[in-house]
Amino acid sequence: MFIGIDSLSSLLAQTEQQQKQLPHAPNFIPCPLPSPPLSDKDSVVASEPSSSDLLPSTPAPSLFSKPYQFPIQIVPLPNKGRSYVATRRIQPGELVFIAKPLGTTLCDQWLDCGICYYCWRSIPDLSTSVRLPERKQSSKQRIETVMVFCNTTCLKSFQEPVAQRICQVEQRIRRSWNYASATRQSLGYGRKKSKRSPVQETGLEPTKSVQAIREVVRLAGSRKRILELDDQRLDQFLTTFWTALDTHLQEEEILFLKTNQLTEASSSRLDSTAKPRLLERAQALYPFLTKQLFGGPRTGSTDDDQEYELATVTSDDDCEMIRLITEVLLRGQADVGLDTTGDPSIELQPTFADYCAMQSNELVLFRKELAQQEDMLLDESTKIQDQEVDANIPLAEMSVSQESDFYSTWGRVRSLIPDYLHNCLYVYLRIRDAYFLLSLENNHTYLSDQGQDTTNDNDLITQRSPLSIDHFHFRTILFREVANSFGIRDEADELLGFAVFPRACFFNHSCRSNIEKRLNRLGTCHPLQQQKGGMEAPRQMEYWSRQVIEEGEECCISYGDMTPGRAERQERLEEEYFFRCCCPRCVEEANAEKSESA
Ligand SMILES: C[S@@+](CC[C@H](N)C(=O)[O-])C[C@H]1O[C@@H](n2cnc3c(N)ncnc32)[C@H](O)[C@@H]1O
Numbered sequence: 001m002f003i004g005i006d007s008l009s010s011l012l013a014q015t016e017q018q019q020k021q022l023p024h025a026p027n028f029i030p031c032p033l034p035s036p037p038l039s040d041k042d043s044v045v046a047s048e049p050s051s052s053d054l055l056p057s058t059p060a061p062s063l064f065s066k067p068y069q070f071p072i073q074i075v076p077l078p079n080k081g082r083s084y085v086a087t088r089r090i091q092p093g094e095l096v097f098i099a100k101p102l103g104t105t106l107c108d109q110w111l112d113c114g115i116c117y118y119c120w121r122s123i124p125d126l127s128t129s130v131r132l133p134e135r136k137q138s139s140k141q142r143i144e145t146v147m148v149f150c151n152t153t154c155l156k157s158f159q160e161p162v163a164q165r166i167c168q169v170e171q172r173i174r175r176s177w178n179y180a181s182a183t184r185q186s187l188g189y190g191r192k193k194s195k196r197s198p199v200q201e202t203g204l205e206p207t208k209s210v211q212a213i214r215e216v217v218r219l220a221g222s223r224k225r226i227l228e229l230d231d232q233r234l235d236q237f238l239t240t241f242w243t244a245l246d247t248h249l250q251e252e253e254i255l256f257l258k259t260n261q262l263t264e265a266s267s268s269r270l271d272s273t274a275k276p277r278l279l280e281r282a283q284a285l286y287p288f289l290t291k292q293l294f295g296g297p298r299t300g301s302t303d304d305d306q307e308y309e310l311a312t313v314t315s316d317d318d319c320e321m322i323r324l325i326t327e328v329l330l331r332g333q334a335d336v337g338l339d340t341t342g343d344p345s346i347e348l349q350p351t352f353a354d355y356c357a358m359q360s361n362e363l364v365l366f367r368k369e370l371a372q373q374e375d376m377l378l379d380e381s382t383k384i385q386d387q388e389v390d391a392n393i394p395l396a397e398m399s400v401s402q403e404s405d406f407y408s409t410w411g412r413v414r415s416l417i418p419d420y421l422h423n424c425l426y427v428y429l430r431i432r433d434a435y436f437l438l439s440l441e442n443n444h445t446y447l448s449d450q451g452q453d454t455t456n457d458n459d460l461i462t463q464r465s466p467l468s469i470d471h472f473h474f475r476t477i478l479f480r481e482v483a484n485s486f487g488i489r490d491e492a493d494e495l496l497g498f499a500v501f502p503r504a505c506f507f508n509h510s511c512r513s514n515i516e517k518r519l520n521r522l523g524t525c526h527p528l529q530q531q532k533g534g535m536e537a538p539r540q541m542e543y544w545s546r547q548v549i550e551e552g553e554e555c556c557i558s559y560g561d562m563t564p565g566r567a568e569r570q571e572r573l574e575e576e577y578f579f580r581c582c583c584p585r586c587v588e589e590a591n592a593e594k595s596e597s598a
Contacts, residue, residue, distance in 0.1 A: 008329075008332050008333050008352070008473065009472070009473075012356060012472070012473070012476060014353075070096060070097055071086055071087050071088050071090050071094070071096055072084040072085060072086055072087060072090075072096055072097060072555050073085060073087050074506045077508075077554065080508055080579075081359060081508070082359075082506050083506060083507070083508040083554050083555075083556075084097070084506050084507055084508075084554070084555040085552060085553065085554050085555065086549045086550065086551050086552065086553050086555055087551065088551050089548065089549070089550055089551055090545045090548065090549040090555075091545065091548060092545055092546065092547050092548055093544060093545060094544065094545045095542055095543070095544055096515065096543050096544065096545055096555065097503075097504065097542070097543040098540050098541070098542050098543070099350075099501035099503050099504035099540060099541045099542075099543070100349060100350060100501065100503075100539070100540050100541075101350070101499040101500060101501050101539065101541075102327075102328060102331055102350040102351070102352070102354065102355050102500055102501070102502050103324045103325075103327045103328040103331065103355070103477075103481075103499065103500045104117075104324070104327065104488070104497060104498070104499040104500075104539075105320045105321070105323045105324040105327070105497050105498050105499075106120075106320075106323075106488075106496060106497035107316075107320060107495060107496060107497050108316035108319060108320060109316075110496055110497065111145065111146055111147065111148065112131075112145045112148060114126065114129075114148070115148070115490075115496060116129075116148065116149050116150040116154050117147045117148060117149055117154075117158065117163070118149055118150070118154035118155065118157055118158040118538075118539065119150060119154055119157075119538040119539050120488055120490075120496055120497070120519075120539055121150070121538075123148065123149075123150045124150065125150075125151075128150065128151040129148055129149065129150060129151065130148070130149045130150075130151060130152055130154075130155045131145045131147070131148050132145070132146060132147040132148075132149075132155075132163055132164065132167045133145075133146070133164070133167045133168070133171065146166070146167045146170045146171065146323075147163055147166065147167055149163075157538075159331075159334075161330075162327060162330045162331065162334070165326065165330055165467065166323050166326050166327055166330075168438055169322065169323075169326050169431070169434045169435070169438065169467075170319055170322065170323060172434040172437055172438055173319065173322060173430050173431075173433070173434045174319070208247045208250075208251060209244060209247040209248035209251050212240070212243055212244035212247040212248070213244045213248075213409055213410065213413065215240050215244065216237070216240050216241050216244050216413050217409065217412075217413065219233075219236065219237045219240055220237060220413065220416055222416075223370060223373075223415075223416050226370065226416060227367060227370055227371060231363055234363055234366065234367070235362075235363060238362065238363075238366065241413065241417070242471035242472075242475065243471065244413075245425070245471065246470055246471050249429075249432065253436060318423075318426070318427050318430065320497070320498070321427055321478070321481075322427060322430065322431055322434075324477075324481065324485075324498065324500070325427075325431060325469075325474065325477050325478060325481075326431070328352070328355060328477045328500070329469060329473060329477060330467075331351075331352060332351075332352030332355070332473075335351045335352055350501070350502040350503050351502075354502035354503055355477070355480060355500065355502045356476060356480070357502065358480045358484050358500075358502055358505045359480070359483075359484065359505070360475075360476070360479045360480050361479055361480075361482040361483050361484075361578060362475060362479035362482075364578045365420070365479065365482055365578070366417075366418065366421065368578065369418035369419070369420050369421070370417070370418045372418075373418050373419065424478060427478075428469075428471065428474050431469055431474065432468075432469055432474075435467045435468050435469055436468070438467055439467060439468060480500075481498075481500055483576065483577050483578065484500060484505045485498045485499060485500045486498065486499055486500075486501060486504075486517075486541065488519065489519070499539075499541075501541050504517075504541055504543070507543070507555065507556060507557045508554065508556050508557075509556055509557065509558060509559040509573065509577065509579075509581065509583070510554075510556035510557075510558065510581075510583040510584075510585070511558060511562055511569060511581055511583045511585040511586055512583060512584060512585040513546070513556045513557050513558040514545060514546055514547055514549050514553070514555060514556060515543050515544065515545060515546065515549075515555050515556060515557050516543070516544050516545075516546050516557070517541055517542070517543050517544075517557050518541070518542050518543075518544065519539075519540075519541055519542075520538075520539075520540050520541070520542050543555075543557070556583070559573060559576070559577055560572065560576070565589075566586055566589040566590065566593070569581065569586075570586065
């Protein structure tokens, strides 16, 4: 059911192309919804929403008696990016939009606590629940449950193959990294104190990754200079940085495959004694690299201590993100080539292309975090001794001409990037590690053509397994989730997890919003589906008008809690969503504060 990552790449490229064609609206691709403006006469008035957040599962049949068309459309607005705007007069209490998620993740504490991974409701009958992965009676190894569904219907709706894959990845990550920390010492490659990469140890010099890291060094100045780069150059710097990392990982993977003679035989042909040995090595491949590339000695410790800051156990937060990224990636691979024309119920399902159309917050997040760290450095009270983070030393003074400089150069480049990005790299390495390992277990060898001459390294990497990832896809998914995902809460307002609703991500914020969003766990039957006979469609986000909204007026929701004063609100919005709010309420309150102080 899943196609390879290459087709996903072409979908991504297509989406980027479409975005480039709309100069005034970066990242804009037209959403198939909504429909052309309706006249007042045609408008459909939804009944007054109930005070409860949970709506009845089946709305009154009269509610959408006419063909329903959403009364909003996406337009670019000055200084606000894209936004939904009314295409006709909207009455108070109208259901103006319904969104479905593309990717979801439950917080770890709810994974095995009677909350359904699909519909986010308490599981009504535990005896019918489905737990993944299935516990094997015979297996001695304790397998933690990572997903629970109300029943097989919820599992099917989520899509069972997707759920199975997510479980495999998570199990692999939790197991392998714990395991790796224990077995790291016994590995045959990459000596503890070596400054050379395993690839360098083989004498394959100069490696592509050395060239790639040279390029990063060339582009970078000091951290201060990086902060001054314009969008295009910063993007180029980051892409070069990530490409250098990928180049290095590929070399390590190829070396791994070569040294294990996987280039000559598919892993399916491996005998039973060879396979476990390979996997044992693979389990520790990336932890070793991660420590070398991004670990660095702990502040205060000497290099000899060989103590590293990076955790050896993946945190629950990281696993939440890993589940979300894996789901989005798998859904993207599954829906390439999906024909959405003609079937309104399919059209309502968001696709990977919709996900890509969301705003990427990679650059803004990078600048914000780096600037904050710069402020910390200037603050005398938090003086950082570590010379590595001195922002004034130009990186270009460093040389990577000496082969022994390889890891210290990585360390230096690492010091140019903010802390949060270290964690992103760490998550990336863990995902990639798990995918690589699973592809070996599932007998994908990365060989383009068995039996052909496989001395060409490119042959080893061009054919990626269905479950593989590169920095391009990882960044596409991760940095679109930032500031675009919604917290999923239960009736008691407890945070259950996060979900990305790509088509709802064009609602801008106002502190006095005219639209209210409501999570509908039960699922109002969607109007378009209702025309086809109706069915329950749980876990959707609904958008209801609070008041009359005139044609052409912006439709805004409120991002999070709106109770605190203006200063706190603005600070939070800037921190979490990277903008300063100038909505009518903020302007009024600012004016009132001014006249009070005068
Ligand atoms: C969920 S997205 C909304 C859609 C976004 N405008 C777009 O073009 O994709 C959230 C981002 O929109 C922008 N945004 C939302 N509300 C805004 C407002 N009231 N003023 C300025 N920017 C806003 C911010 O960049 C924020 O991070």
